[in-house]
Amino acid sequence: MFCDNFFKPFKFVLVVLNAFFCFSMPNAWAQEPIQRQADVIIVGGGLAGLSAARTLVSEGLSVIVLEASNRIGGRTWTKNIPGGGWIDMGGQWVGPGMEHILPLAESLDVKTFPSYHKGDNILIYGGKQQKYSSDPAVGTFPISQEELKDYQSALKKIDAYALEVPVDAPWRAPRAKEWDSQTLATWIRDNVPSPGAKFILRVFALGYFAAEPSDISFLHFLFYIHAGGGFHKLHTSGVALRFAGGAQQISEKMANQLGDRVLLNMPVREIDQTGDLVVVRTEHDRFEAKQVIVAMAPPLAVRISYKPNLPANRDQFSQRTPMGSSIKVHAVYETAFWREKGLSGQVISEDDDVSLAVDNSPPDGKPGILAGFLEGQEAREWSDRPEAELKKKVLEAFVKFYGAEAATPVAFYKADWDAEPWARGCFTCVLPPGTWTGFPGVVREPVGRIHWAGTETATEWYAYMDGAVASGKRAAANILLILKKDDNVKKTK
Amino acid sequence: MFCDNFFKPFKFVLVVLNAFFCFSMPNAWAQEPIQRQADVIIVGGGLAGLSAARTLVSEGLSVIVLEASNRIGGRTWTKNIPGGGWIDMGGQWVGPGMEHILPLAESLDVKTFPSYHKGDNILIYGGKQQKYSSDPAVGTFPISQEELKDYQSALKKIDAYALEVPVDAPWRAPRAKEWDSQTLATWIRDNVPSPGAKFILRVFALGYFAAEPSDISFLHFLFYIHAGGGFHKLHTSGVALRFAGGAQQISEKMANQLGDRVLLNMPVREIDQTGDLVVVRTEHDRFEAKQVIVAMAPPLAVRISYKPNLPANRDQFSQRTPMGSSIKVHAVYETAFWREKGLSGQVISEDDDVSLAVDNSPPDGKPGILAGFLEGQEAREWSDRPEAELKKKVLEAFVKFYGAEAATPVAFYKADWDAEPWARGCFTCVLPPGTWTGFPGVVREPVGRIHWAGTETATEWYAYMDGAVASGKRAAANILLILKKDDNVKKTK
Numbered sequence: 001m002f003c004d005n006f007f008k009p010f011k012f013v014l015v016v017l018n019a020f021f022c023f024s025m026p027n028a029w030a031q032e033p034i035q036r037q038a039d040v041i042i043v044g045g046g047l048a049g050l051s052a053a054r055t056l057v058s059e060g061l062s063v064i065v066l067e068a069s070n071r072i073g074g075r076t077w078t079k080n081i082p083g084g085g086w087i088d089m090g091g092q093w094v095g096p097g098m099e100h101i102l103p104l105a106e107s108l109d110v111k112t113f114p115s116y117h118k119g120d121n122i123l124i125y126g127g128k129q130q131k132y133s134s135d136p137a138v139g140t141f142p143i144s145q146e147e148l149k150d151y152q153s154a155l156k157k158i159d160a161y162a163l164e165v166p167v168d169a170p171w172r173a174p175r176a177k178e179w180d181s182q183t184l185a186t187w188i189r190d191n192v193p194s195p196g197a198k199f200i201l202r203v204f205a206l207g208y209f210a211a212e213p214s215d216i217s218f219l220h221f222l223f224y225i226h227a228g229g230g231f232h233k234l235h236t237s238g239v240a241l242r243f244a245g246g247a248q249q250i251s252e253k254m255a256n257q258l259g260d261r262v263l264l265n266m267p268v269r270e271i272d273q274t275g276d277l278v279v280v281r282t283e284h285d286r287f288e289a290k291q292v293i294v295a296m297a298p299p300l301a302v303r304i305s306y307k308p309n310l311p312a313n314r315d316q317f318s319q320r321t322p323m324g325s326s327i328k329v330h331a332v333y334e335t336a337f338w339r340e341k342g343l344s345g346q347v348i349s350e351d352d353d354v355s356l357a358v359d360n361s362p363p364d365g366k367p368g369i370l371a372g373f374l375e376g377q378e379a380r381e382w383s384d385r386p387e388a389e390l391k392k393k394v395l396e397a398f399v400k401f402y403g404a405e406a407a408t409p410v411a412f413y414k415a416d417w418d419a420e421p422w423a424r425g426c427f428t429c430v431l432p433p434g435t436w437t438g439f440p441g442v443v444r445e446p447v448g449r450i451h452w453a454g455t456e457t458a459t460e461w462y463a464y465m466d467g468a469v470a471s472g473k474r475a476a477a478n479i480l481l482i483l484k485k486d487d488n489v490k491k492t493k
Numbered sequence: 494m495f496c497d498n499f500f501k502p503f504k505f506v507l508v509v510l511n512a513f514f515c516f517s518m519p520n521a522w523a524q525e526p527i528q529r530q531a532d533v534i535i536v537g538g539g540l541a542g543l544s545a546a547r548t549l550v551s552e553g554l555s556v557i558v559l560e561a562s563n564r565i566g567g568r569t570w571t572k573n574i575p576g577g578g579w580i581d582m583g584g585q586w587v588g589p590g591m592e593h594i595l596p597l598a599e600s601l602d603v604k605t606f607p608s609y610h611k612g613d614n615i616l617i618y619g620g621k622q623q624k625y626s627s628d629p630a631v632g633t634f635p636i637s638q639e640e641l642k643d644y645q646s647a648l649k650k651i652d653a654y655a656l657e658v659p660v661d662a663p664w665r666a667p668r669a670k671e672w673d674s675q676t677l678a679t680w681i682r683d684n685v686p687s688p689g690a691k692f693i694l695r696v697f698a699l700g701y702f703a704a705e706p707s708d709i710s711f712l713h714f715l716f717y718i719h720a721g722g723g724f725h726k727l728h729t730s731g732v733a734l735r736f737a738g739g740a741q742q743i744s745e746k747m748a749n750q751l752g753d754r755v756l757l758n759m760p761v762r763e764i765d766q767t768g769d770l771v772v773v774r775t776e777h778d779r780f781e782a783k784q785v786i787v788a789m790a791p792p793l794a795v796r797i798s799y800k801p802n803l804p805a806n807r808d809q810f811s812q813r814t815p816m817g818s819s820i821k822v823h824a825v826y827e828t829a830f831w832r833e834k835g836l837s838g839q840v841i842s843e844d845d846d847v848s849l850a851v852d853n854s855p856p857d858g859k860p861g862i863l864a865g866f867l868e869g870q871e872a873r874e875w876s877d878r879p880e881a882e883l884k885k886k887v888l889e890a891f892v893k894f895y896g897a898e899a900a901t902p903v904a905f906y907k908a909d910w911d912a913e914p915w916a917r918g919c920f921t922c923v924l925p926p927g928t929w930t931g932f933p934g935v936v937r938e939p940v941g942r943i944h945w946a947g948t949e950t951a952t953e954w955y956a957y958m959d960g961a962v963a964s965g966k967r968a969a970a971n972i973l974l975i976l977k978k979d980d981n982v983k984k985t986k
Contacts, residue, residue, distance in 0.1 A: 181678035181707035183926045189674070214674035215927035267798075269762065299812045303796040305760075312876035312911035316918055319792045320925070322812035380931060383805035418805035425809055432813070432925035433676050434708035438873060 034285040038062040038261075040479055041280045041289040043268045043304075046074020047465055048453040049295030050254040051104065051472030053261065059480055064287055065258065066280065068267035069422045071248075072255045076465065078246025081411060085367055086246045087330050087360070089415035090426065091465050095240030097229060098466035100473065101250070105243060108253040112241040116359040119342040122401055124349035125199055129400070134344035136235075147196030154192045154201065155231050162225035167459040170223040171440040180219035180437040187218045203348050206375040207356055208234065208463075210324030211430040215376070220431035227462040238464070244363060247465065267422075272307040273448045290486075291479045295453040295472060297429055298443075299323060300422070306447075314447055317439040320432060321456065323425020325379035326417045329354070329372045329394050331409035336361045336368030338402045345370060345402075352397040353378040367410070370398060383418045390414060428463040429456045444474075451475040527778035531555040531754075533972055534773045534782040536761045536797075539567020540958055541946040542788030543747040544597065544965030546754065552973055557780055558751065559773065561760035562915045564741075565748045569958065571739025574904060578860055579739045580823050580853070582908035583919065584958050588733030590722060591959035593966065594743070598736060601746040605734040609852040612835040615894055617842035618692055622893070627837035629728075640689030647685045647694065648724050655718040660952040663716040664933040673712035673930040680711045696841050699868035700849055701727065701956075703817030704923040708869070713924035720955040731957070737856060740958065760915075765800040766941045783979075784972045788946040788965060790922055791936075792816060793915070799940075807940055810932040813925060814949065816918020818872035819910045822847070822865045822887050824902035829854045829861030831895045838863060838895075845890040846871040860903070863891060876911045883907060921956040922949045937967075944968040 040056050042049045045067030053063045071077070077090040094101050094112060105112065120131035123142055133139030140148065165173040173179065184205060192198050205213045208224065228234040243249060255262045272279040277288040294301045302310070302318035309315075336359060338345055345359025353374050360371035372394050374382050382390055391412045398406035417426035444457045453475040458467025533549050535542045538560030546556045564570070570583040587594050587605060598605065613624035616635055626632030633641065658666040666672065677698060685691050698706045701717065721727040736742060748755045765772040770781040787794045795803070795811035802808075829852060831838050838852025846867050853864035865887050867875050875883055884905045891899035910919035937950045946968040951960025 177707075181676060181682070183674060183676065183679070185674035185926070186676070186679045212927055212931065214670075215925075215931065309912070309914045312909065312917075313873055316815065316818055316873065316876075316911050319815035319917070322809065325809060325931075377931065380806055380809065383809075416805065418809050419802070421802045424805075424812070432708075432927070433678070434705055434925070438705065438708065438818075438870065 034263075035287070036064055037277070037288045038064040039289060039483065040064075040291050040293060041066065041278070041287050042293045042295055043271070043280065043301075044068075044074065044295035044454070045072040045251070045255065045262055045264070046295060046454070047076060047101075047251055047468035048074075048455065048472040048475075049293065050251050050258065050262075051100075051469045052293050052295060052453055052476040053258055053472075054254055055473050055476035056479065057258065057261070061480075061483070063258070063261050064289070065255075065262040066266040066268055066282065066287065067262065067264050070264050072262060072264070073248040073251035074468075075417070075423055075426055076247040076251060077415065078248035079413060081332060081367075081413075083367065085332070085362055085369075087332075087369060087413060088242070088246050088248070089328060089330070089413065090247070090417070092242050092247050092360075093239045094243070094465060095237030097233060097237045098461055098464070100469035101464075101466040104469055105250055108250060110249050110253065111244045113244050113363040115239055115242055116339075116361065116365075117344055117346075119339065119344040121344050121346040122348070124347070124351055124400075125196065126350070131343075134346060141196070141200055143196035143200070144194075147194040150192060150194040151197035151200050154188075154197055157191065158222065158225060159230050162222040162230060165219065165222045165226050167223065167227045167462075169440070170219055170436040173219065173222070176219055176437050179222060180217050180433055180435070182218050183214050183433060184216040184218050184221045185213035188213055199350060203355065207373070209430050210326035210375040210379065210425070210427055212376040215322075215430050215432060217431050217433040217435060219433075219436050223436070224462055227458065227460050227467070228464070229460075250465075268304055270305040270307065271450060273450065274307050278449050290483065291449045291451065293451045293453050293472075293475045293479070295475070297321070297323060297454055297456050298452075299429065300424060301452070306450075310447060313439050313442050314445070317435065317442040320435040320438070321429040322432070323418070323423070324427055324430050325376055325383070326426035327374040327379045327382055327390075328415045328417070328426075329374070329390065330360060330413040331370045331372070331395065331398060331406065332411040332413075333368040333370070333405065333409050334366075336365040337405045338368070338370075339365060341403065343402060347401045349397065349401070352400070353382065354394050354397045357398070357401060370402070370406070372398070379418060383416055387412075387414050446478070451478055527756075528780070529557055530770070530781045531557040532782060532976065533557075533784050533786060534559060534771070534780050535786045535788055536764075536773065536794075537561075537567065537788035537947070538565040538744070538748065538755055538757070539788060539947070540569060540594075540744055540961035541567075541948065541965040541968075542786065543744050543751065543755075544593075544962045545786050545788060545946055545969040546751055546965075547747055548966050548969035549972065550751065550754070554973075554976070556751070556754050557782070558748075558755040559759040559761055559775065559780065560755065560757050563757050565755060565757070566741040566744035567961075568910070568916055568919055569740040569744060570908065571741035572906060574825060574860075574906075576860065578825070578855055578862075580825075580862060580906060581735070581739050581741070582821060582823070582906065583740070583910070585735050585740050585853075586732045587736070587958060588730030590726060590730045591954055591957070593962035594957075594959040597962055598743055601743060603742050603746065604737045606737050606856040608732055608735055609832075609854065609858075610837055610839075612832065612837045614837050614839040615841070617840070617844055617893075618689065619843070624836075627839060634689075634693060636689035636693070637687075640687040643685060643687040644690035644693050647681075647690060650684065651715065651718060652723050655715040655723060658712065658715045658719050660716065660720045660955075662933070663712055663929040666712065666715070669712055669930050672715060673710050673926055673928070675711050676707050676926060677709040677711050677714045678706035680714075681706055692843060696848065700866070702923050703819035703868040703872065703918070703920050705869040708815075708923050708925060710924050710926040710928060712926075712929050716929070717955055720951065720953050720960070721957070722953075743958075761797055763798040763800065764943060766943065767800050771942050783976065784942045784944065786944045786946050786965075786968045786972070788968070790814070790816060790947055790949050791945075792922065793917060794945070799943075803940060806932050806935050807938070810928065810935040813928040813931070814922040815925070816911070816916070817920055817923050818869055818876070819919040820867040820872045820875055820883075821908045821910070821919075822867070822883065823853060823906040824863045824865070824888065824891060824899065825904040825906075826861040826863070826898065826902050827859075829858040830898045831861070831863075832858060834896065836895060840894045842890065842894070845893070846875065847887050847890045850891070850894060863895070863899070865891070872911060876909055880905075880907050939971070944971055
């Protein structure tokens with residue numbers, strides 16, 4: 001501190017000289033470089049990173065959270081809209097059985113409300129647009145009896161197989177090698193004869209993975225199902241509830257409690273653990289800690305420079321963990337007019353780039369909000385394209401789904417997750433064949449004093465907010481054990 | 494220049510103050526930051542980058558080549574050994590029909606010599622160690638007639654399918670979607686009944702892709718075969734010749750000719766094309782150019798920061814291009830003792846982590862050198878492990894293959910490519926299902942003023958040195974066209 005102040009006059013002289021002599025000064029002079037220390041530095045200010053920070057702070061440790069972007073929340077992102085409403089541009093669903101995110105939300109006084117599941121869903125398939133009850137006790141997909149039987153038999157097989165995949169070690173499944181040698185597309189081709197059932201399973205891949213069946217290792221698919229508690233639970237609990245006021249609030253409230261421990265606009269460039277303390281560098285700033293948590297998806301985490309270099313298998317694993325491809329759009333209407341027509345808002349379409357749509361209105365249905373999803377190949381086709389074109393395409397589909405009223409929303413929003421620099425895809429990593437079995441154990445294995453968090457390291461509700469929170473708590477707990485052990489060693493010495 | 498000199502006394506004062514007041518100065522002051530301009534900056538000093546540089550210089554353009562590591566040559570790396578010999582730790586084989594690397598070598602006065610293919614090969618399979626002639630006209634794999642027939646029928650099918658895959662657009666193959674929805678493992682499972690033929694095809698995946706059949710999209714596999722001119726050509730031309738003195742010489746000689754245009758130890762951190770010139774930054778230095786060639790494999794190229802951000806599909810594509818997994822070892826002996834026993838040195842083993850071995854001696858066979866390959870799963874198991882352990886394991890295998898003399902080499906060398914920070918795997922990218930068809934056209938599509946090179950962008954001899962050279966020349970030719978057009982526009986104005 002003394003040095004900094006003492007030095008200021010000299011710096012002033014330099015800045016003047018600089019302006020005068022056009023000498024390009026290192027950028028660091030423009031702004032005081034930050035230099036801070038903490039017990040633990042957390043890279044990534046999403047649900048995982050903030051949950052880790054919260055756990056560590058509650059145990060009396062000092063932490064710094066470095067978030068690359070200009071907001072916290074990661075793949076949860078709530079947009080306030082004119083008139084006081086809000087929209088979840090990213091992750092939004094929770095439900096019973098999620099043991100980490102729900103208690104956390106409650107402790108932060110964030111309320112849940114049930115997703116809208118009343119009236120009829122719509123299925124557009126085989127050239128027909130058909131309604132069916134959104135109540136699973138009443139109706140199901142309007143495909144032929146034979147196709148339905150085929151679909152249900154596939155689900156039954158998948159659920160049974162999924163139970164054989166240990167969620168903490170998918171590579172240890174008795175048939176791991178067989179299942180990890182093929183894609184979900186191959187399994188569907190071989191086991192699901194009817195086109196209708198095939199189609200519904202593709203929609204499942206799009207809706208849950210934001211990926212095509214050809215992208216997904218069948219072992220990874222089974223792991224995901226098991227981590228979510230099976231097909232039925234995914235379909236019910238997985239989408240049962242939403243947060244009143246939006247999902248990003250959880251992160252915002254945690255960040256508020258953490259105060260100036262959380263720094264935004266801090267893309268980490270290097271993590272150096274060659275010295276006594278781990279040094280974490282951004283372009284201009286420098287932080288030191290005893291331990292580090294990297295709470296980022298592996299394909300982004302691997303873009304940081306590490307000293308020493310990451311172990312070969314950690315790097316190679318991270319080359320095999322692509323993010324799903326996802327665009328989420330919203331159209332806002334004065335009222336949820338489709339409800340009055342007896343529609344739930346849920347649409348699955350074979351013919352439209354918006355292959356999935358749901359009612360995403362606030363609890364009172366005012367305004368009426370429809371969310372549309374472009375996933376997998378459709379997201380890739382629409383990424384980086386002008387919003388006006390996409391809006392036109394989406395609204396054409398919405399008119400077909402919901403009627404002419406859909407043509408004139410009061411507002412339209414797009415979240416192109418593949419284009420987001422600090423997400424580079426959504427919802428999470430979609431492991432191709434050969435990854436789980438090729439790199440057993442790598443996913444959560446710490447690298448020296450670096451610990452990995454993020455929903456990609458979760459064993460329950462992988463890809464969900466719940467998995468993210470659990471992963472942050474797990475990484476924090478590991479560090480607590482290590483630091484306590486270190487303390488004991490010091491005391492004994 | 495004037496500014497730099499004028500400023501020096503002030504800097505001296507600062508350095509003294511710094512030492513005195515313990516103020517941590519930005520690192521940039523420690524060493525004069527380099528600031529240079531050129532028509533084209535090339536990121537990556539392997540065969541692709543250097544070939545591009547050479548082409549551009551020959552057309553009168555100024556270039557700067559920035560190489561991250563402390564040597565040029567990329568995945569070619571020749572080690573000089575005591576006694577005047579040399580070893581190719583990386584890429585080494587060329588052959589007839591390679592129209593880019595061979596003329597380049599000739600122009601640089603680097604001679605080729607035939608790989609050693611005399612005497613008997615060894616196959617260890619099904620619990621038996623059997624010899625067979627290394628002359629394909631005389632002998633072939635000692636598996637049963639039925640298995641052989643099965644193997645040959647698979648090759649025939651694969652060769653025919655490969656011809657249907659356009660090498661410049663694999664996603665346009667009539668059956669692209671079908672083939673890109675499955676792994677090579679699935680295709681083998683479905684089409685190759687006998688275990689012997691299955692085994693030989695796995696060896697093919699290991700030997701040519703450094704990957705497991707489960708890692709490889711069947712479409713990518715077919716593309717590779719077509720790009721190499723079919724099975725027969727890959728098996729003959731693909732491994733026919735080596736460079737006397739080693740493959741890295743080609744890069745070294747090109748770099749010598751390019752002189753101070755080539756800078757080592759320059760990991761590029763950022764490429765910024767938001768201004769009139771493209772700015773390329775390393776940690777300390779800054780370069781400007783009209784156009785940039787990134788001659789790196791996609792999984793490494795994507796770790797650079799780009800301004801503006803890379804297009805969504807370029808980023809997502811690069812998340813789906815993992816490098817193969819490869820360790821290459823060498824044991825050096827006074828003489829090629831196996832030759833005296835009538836052995837070619839070539840071994841394929843089902844039972845050993847070194848699943849492939851070859852005679853890798855210099856033309857006169859003195860010293861005798863054996864190369865062993867650990868690929869795919871074996872490489873992953875041995876990466877980052879102590880060399881002494883690996884040496885023991887390899888030499889045990891070599892004793893089994895070649896006799897007791899193999900136990901005591903005069904030297905042993907390991908190249909763990911997955912651990913190499915600027916390679917992170919070898920030989921090249923192994924595309925999983927869904928990548929070629931999911932991201933059509935992305936592989937070579939320039940991003941603004943950034944052009945992509947590297948053998949990963951080749952359409953002939955993908956993964957080979959020849960493909961690398963061709964890719965560099967192609968990227969350079971594109972830039973020449975653009976700059977000529979720009980010049981014409983300026984002239985007309």
